[in-house]
Amino acid sequence: MSTTTADTVFERPAQRSWLPTVAIWVVLLTVPLWLPWIGGYTALAGRVLVLGLAAMALNFLLGFTGVMSFGHAAYFGLGCYGTGLTLKYLSDSTPLAMLVGILLGGIAGTVFGALIVRRRGVYFAMVTIAFGQICYYVAYRWNSLTGGDDGLRGFQRQPLHIGNWIIDIQNNPVLFYYFIAAVFAVCIGLMAFLLRSPFGRTLLAIRENERRARFLGIPVERHIWLSFSISCFFTAAAGSLYALLNNFADPMTLHFTLSGEIVIMAVMGGMRAFWGPLVGAAVFVVLQDYISSMTVNWMSFIGLLFVLVVLFFPRGLLGFVRAYSEK
Amino acid sequence: MLEAKAVTKSFGSLVAVNNVSLAVAPGELRAIIGPNGAGKTTFFNMITGFFPPSSGEIVVEGRDITRLTAQQRVELGMARTFQITEIFPELTARENVCIAVEVASGYRLRPWLSRAARTRVRERIDEIIASAGLTKQADRRVGELSHGDQRAAEIAMALALKPRILLLDEPTAGMGEQETFHVASLIRRLHKHSGYTIVLIEHDMRVVFNLADRITVLDQGSLLAEGTPTEIADNPAVQSAYLGSAK
Ligand SMILES: Nc1ncnc2c1ncn2[C@@H]1O[C@H](COP(=O)(O)OP(=O)(O)OP(=O)(O)O)[C@@H](O)[C@H]1O
Ligand SMILES: [Mg+2]
Numbered sequence: 001m002s003t004t005t006a007d008t009v010f011e012r013p014a015q016r017s018w019l020p021t022v023a024i025w026v027v028l029l030t031v032p033l034w035l036p037w038i039g040g041y042t043a044l045a046g047r048v049l050v051l052g053l054a055a056m057a058l059n060f061l062l063g064f065t066g067v068m069s070f071g072h073a074a075y076f077g078l079g080c081y082g083t084g085l086t087l088k089y090l091s092d093s094t095p096l097a098m099l100v101g102i103l104l105g106g107i108a109g110t111v112f113g114a115l116i117v118r119r120r121g122v123y124f125a126m127v128t129i130a131f132g133q134i135c136y137y138v139a140y141r142w143n144s145l146t147g148g149d150d151g152l153r154g155f156q157r158q159p160l161h162i163g164n165w166i167i168d169i170q171n172n173p174v175l176f177y178y179f180i181a182a183v184f185a186v187c188i189g190l191m192a193f194l195l196r197s198p199f200g201r202t203l204l205a206i207r208e209n210e211r212r213a214r215f216l217g218i219p220v221e222r223h224i225w226l227s228f229s230i231s232c233f234f235t236a237a238a239g240s241l242y243a244l245l246n247n248f249a250d251p252m253t254l255h256f257t258l259s260g261e262i263v264i265m266a267v268m269g270g271m272r273a274f275w276g277p278l279v280g281a282a283v284f285v286v287l288q289d290y291i292s293s294m295t296v297n298w299m300s301f302i303g304l305l306f307v308l309v310v311l312f313f314p315r316g317l318l319g320f321v322r323a324y325s326e327k
Numbered sequence: 328m329l330e331a332k333a334v335t336k337s338f339g340s341l342v343a344v345n346n347v348s349l350a351v352a353p354g355e356l357r358a359i360i361g362p363n364g365a366g367k368t369t370f371f372n373m374i375t376g377f378f379p380p381s382s383g384e385i386v387v388e389g390r391d392i393t394r395l396t397a398q399q400r401v402e403l404g405m406a407r408t409f410q411i412t413e414i415f416p417e418l419t420a421r422e423n424v425c426i427a428v429e430v431a432s433g434y435r436l437r438p439w440l441s442r443a444a445r446t447r448v449r450e451r452i453d454e455i456i457a458s459a460g461l462t463k464q465a466d467r468r469v470g471e472l473s474h475g476d477q478r479a480a481e482i483a484m485a486l487a488l489k490p491r492i493l494l495l496d497e498p499t500a501g502m503g504e505q506e507t508f509h510v511a512s513l514i515r516r517l518h519k520h521s522g523y524t525i526v527l528i529e530h531d532m533r534v535v536f537n538l539a540d541r542i543t544v545l546d547q548g549s550l551l552a553e554g555t556p557t558e559i560a561d562n563p564a565v566q567s568a569y570l571g572s573a574k
Binding site: 193194197198199201202204205208209211212213214215216217218219223272 | 375398418427429430434438484
């Protein structure tokens, strides 16, 4: 039976779609308890969540609208630099810095998206790369502002002030991990909510059959544009968290290799499954961390794994697990 | 209701539809027939806004719609099905119809629906699913339904738009006796009981002569004849150009 749309259904009976959700949240919320025991460190888990959010945001466009972007690093990187620059030059408020990063990446994506929605398929993917590389070269060249090749240093995430409370996400890595998890929860909650709405179903319609969608009266270009824009805002949110996680903005966050990595995470984890890209990001990040300590050629191992997954589990790791468990 | 005025479409040097005019009255069931490559689908594509005609005009209820987009024409009450079924294969029949109902209700940009709106949508879906005879298959992916049920699902989606003009491109293509009969009676019900204005491209002559009020015959892009089923059956030009060679 169907394995692909279980998280986005409308009144479909007898689906246990809450089961993976509960399982994943139990794992995510208990990470700081067990991760040190198996040799991990909390920042690694933070990295999984941040890149998982980016991959899930890309997948809003890729898996649920059927449109491929190879340039999502641009919005990730803009979110990252927007947050870093605000903390360095303008303000010591972490939420404000995040807001600036999210708006910077999201608005750039919205404007750029409006220019390209008439392109399709490969052409669309190509122009998304081009825009991404423009952002990369600007950051690379504009030494005085961005630190150029060395990246942007000299800022630190600041503790949160809520009334008289101070939450010290600056020095307490576990608190910071839960802060990332909270932002992650809000973002993916919003995406899940949108995908279950009438608007979300028009996106599925476009993915499934653009011609049918158009002749049902859906203005396809406008809806793809909205989906692109939404996807870019959430990708920028991930980038913003990334700046806080590293206290550093790296020009490589704008580079198209990162765009490719985000695509790999989404596809490897399973782009038709809502949680697939998070699983893909977890596998990617953990393998990268583990293998890169042994060899500089870590990317070829991940490449090999990617090829194997695509060959043997075309629906991705999570898609495979789900199909198997429904047998 | 629907009028085409001297409509022509050329693809390079090929004139697929050549100076064809026709007028469909409200409540009429018009069949368009003609040999393969006669230009029937091309004609549909111009009426529904798939592409614009090279010359000529398309008028609906006195309004020139020649330059409107497909989506604007849907809003004016035009719904179509395709020669090769176009559905959302990975979604269930219910979800397919749900999308059409929500779009037709003006909800396509809504991030949520009120309880009352949800109830209305659900009732409408059930009603359409039932009228298309898909109640048993409603929660299966349409991609895995039989060919006939997929066609029924596509017609159901078109009906969900509450169209004033329904255009069906070979709805019985590739069907067996049973399925053809099933779809033909669905079309008859839509026409006789629900009063839809229908334009039907069809190869199956029994279906055409049983259902149509009037028949338009295209041949090599040009209008060959138009009239009631009896007139068309007796028309010598049609007999030699088409009926003789077809079956
Ligand atoms: N988009 C297109 N580009 C170029 N030529 C086309 C296009 N669409 C149709 N044609 C050509 O126009 C002619 C008419 O095609 P059309 O599909 O309208 O015929 P039809 O009457 O629907 O035939 P059938 O009974 O096989 O469906 C054919 O010669 C076809 O090859
Ligand atoms: Mg045709």
